[in-house]
Amino acid sequence: MDPKIAESDPPSYRNGITKVLQYGEFTATGNRKVRYAVSLTERDLTIQKITSTPVGRSKVVFNLRDCVGCRAFSADDNADAGAYFSVYFYPFKRRWMSSGVARQRVEQCFRVALFQDPRANLEEAEKWAGTIRESSVRQQHLRNRVLYSEVHRPCSVMLLVNPHSGKGQALSLFTGHVQRMLNEAGVPHTLVITERQNHARELVREADLSKWGALVIMSGDGLLFEVVNGLMEREDWEKAIQTPLGILPGGSGNALAASIHHYSGAQPVSSEELLVSCGFLLCKGLVSRMDLASVHLGSSPSNPTRLFSFLSLAWGFVADVDVESEKYRHVGAARFTMGTLVRLASLRVYKGRLAYLPVDEVDGEEDGQSPVSLEEMTSISPQHQPPSSAFCSSTLLCRPLKDSPCQNAAHHTFRNSNNAFKGKKREPMSANATLTGPPDSLLVPLDQPVPSDWVVVPEEDYVLMLAMYQSHLAKDLYVAPDSTLDDGLIHLIYVRAGISRMALLRLFLAMEKGTHLANNCPHLVYTRVRALRLEPYSSKGVITVDGEVVEYGPVQAQVHGGIARLITR
Structure with a gap:
């Protein structure tokens, strides 16, 4: 030249x-x-x-x-x-x-x-x-309307991988896609491979978080559930829960990863394309606020235990499919389709009582004081893009600029897999008995009646109850179209008994595109709430929180707006 x-x-x-x-x-x-x-x-x-x-x-x-x-x-x-x-x-x-x-x-x-x-x-x-x-x-x-001078630049990332999540390919997906992206972005990372159930929970509960700029999870939603609850069990939970969290899809459902991808405004994509999308967002490093729900449960209502949820609370059909489809884990995300078809063939009905605190005002409109079915609603928009103002708190994760100490940092790998937990049996997740975390001002003890301003649904039979705080329940289940990361809402959906198998199947097929709320199904009820309580009367059943089985019995939850931090866009 x-x-x-x-x-x-x-x-x-x-x-x-x-x-x-x-x-x-x-x-x-x-x-x-x-x-x-x-x-x-x-x-x-x-x-x-x-x-x-x-x-x-x-x-x-x-x-x-x-x-x-x-x-x-x-x-x-x-x-x-x-x-x-x-x-x-x-x-x-x-x-x-x-x-x-x-x-x-x-x-x-x-x-x-x-x-x-x-x-x-x-x-x-x-x-x-x-x-x-x-x-x-x-x-x-x-x-993103963020002043450049306000950007923070933490350096090291702890990346937790469950090698047995999904089809058992999380580690190979990491080495095949994510590791190269992080190196290209100059993001130093320490890889920690989990050995057993609750390993990640114990690790972050005791970790010196000052060493880490972010905690990134590559697994299904279960590993993030462990990390969130480990952080909330710390004495310094208020500071700990503000540690930026990242999610890379390596499991079967990948609900939060699908939600993050959706919030970025991108089109739905396949499994590895979803991983690349979330890896890109991780490398760009914008951090947004995320809601958590405080969930009280226990067979002894006078002495409840508490855990924290970032995704969902489910009872009935959805929880049954999630748990019973474990036997099909080897087929990946298709396990949920197979589990749905099996459960439709033998549809169960559950008896219980549901109560909730309605949202006083949403988008300038008063929320009704009683639940309504979708056929009674005059209009529902099945698609909703979150406004840019939803991302009101943004910082930068590990962007190596000129003269940054991150620029030439070494990339370390720690592998701990001698006694890897294979997840063959799903035991109820333990809850936090110390009740650390923010006070639940909207809830009363489970052995007391709900406050007078709550709506109590008459005792009846249900097929399912699902409380959502994110848009997706799985990569191809767009359950809460109006949800955003930090809207401070629980999107409550329940289906009354009497729905036919074919109608229920149509409902789930419509969820793939988020059009189920506009299907005018008389058995489907959707409402937005701040808190809820469920009292199952059926002696047998399954309740899941973020897809994890918890103790069966009375349960109540309250949303806490924006207390966590999530790497997104």
């Missing part, structure tokens, strides 16, 4: 209305006869192939919002005086044999050979890498 050409001024000071920050001409890594003109603005990286005639020029533009990182490095060959910088993008691209789009990896690498001195070339490559990283971060936060 001619150094005079490479060091020439940019062809224009402004690209449209955006200032050109850097301009240079470099060769391709595989063929030094191929040259590219590279132009960096505050928003884009433009790459144009240079040929002998203008007709032969080809140009591609990458949005910096899709960039996860950039690194500079010297040549492996000591005889090569050039240096290199690689930029890593995950833009949306059309999927093969599909009309949808998903994030796909694109790497752009350039050789810098402006000088005879290898150190000078490396300095130039590092200058490009640093400016690209800074511009990517700044563009992201300007878009």
Whole structure:
């Protein structure tokens, strides 16, 4: 390459209305006869192939919002005086044999050979890498209305993996997809492989959280359930629960991962594409508030125990399918389809009493004082995109900028798998008897009547009761279309007995697209509440919290708005 050409001024000071920050001409890594003109603005990286005639020029533009990182490095060959910088993008691209789009990896690498001195070339490559990283971060936060000066940069990430979740492929998915993404983004991480049930819960309960910028879970929703409750059992729970949490789908249901992907505004995707999407969000590192629900349960209502939930509380059909489909775990997410068909063939009915505290006002409209079926509602929007203001608290996770101590940090791996828990039998999850955490001002003891401002549903037979705080119950079950991460609401759905098997099947098929609330099913009731109580009268049954089996008996819950932190967009 001619150094005079490479060091020439940019062809224009402004690209449209955006200032050109850097301009240079470099060769391709595989063929030094191929040259590219590279132009960096505050928003884009433009790459144009240079040929002998203008007709032969080809140009591609990458949005910096899709960039996860950039690194500079010297040549492996000591005889090569050039240096290199690689930029890593995950833009949306059309999927093969599909009309949808998903994030796909694109790497752009350039050789810098402006000088005879290898150190000078490396300095130039590092200058490009640093400016690209800074511009990517700044563009992201300007878009999300976050001041760049307010961004925090914690460094190390503890990444907990359950090697037996889903089809037992979580570890291979990590090494095949996530590890490379984290390295590209410069996110130092320590891998911890869980050995048994409640291993993660015990670990985070005792951990020195000052060493960690975030706790990331790669598993199904069960491992995050352990982590949340481990944090809430600490004496410093109020500070501990604000540790940013990340979720990477490695299980069967992957409900929270599907919800995060949905909140980002992206189209539904397949399993590995969902992993790439969540990995991208993790690398970008925006942190939002997330609601938790405090759940009281126990066969002795006068002495309840408490745990914390980030996803759902279920009784009846949904809980039955979740637990009974464990035998089909080897088929992955299809286990829920198989479990649903089996349970439909022998539909159960449960007797109990349900009560709840309705939301006083939602979206400017008064909430009714009694439940109504969907056929009685005049209009329901099956689709709802959360407003940008839902993400009211954003920080940055481990973005390695120039002179950042994270930039050259080592990546460590700890593996603990001698006595791995295989999850063959699901025991009821233990609850926290010390009742740490925020006070539940809306609840009274389980052995006392609910307050007078609660709605008490007359005793009747139910097929299912489901309380949701996120949009998805599984990757393909869009149960609460109006839900957002921190809306401070419990989205309560229950189905009365009398519904036919075919109608119930249609209901679940409609949940795949979130249109079930507009199906006018007379047996389906949906309402938004702040707290609820369920008193099962049937002697046998299953109650799950975040998909985990808990002690069967009276249960009540109250939502606590935005007390946790989740890495999302």
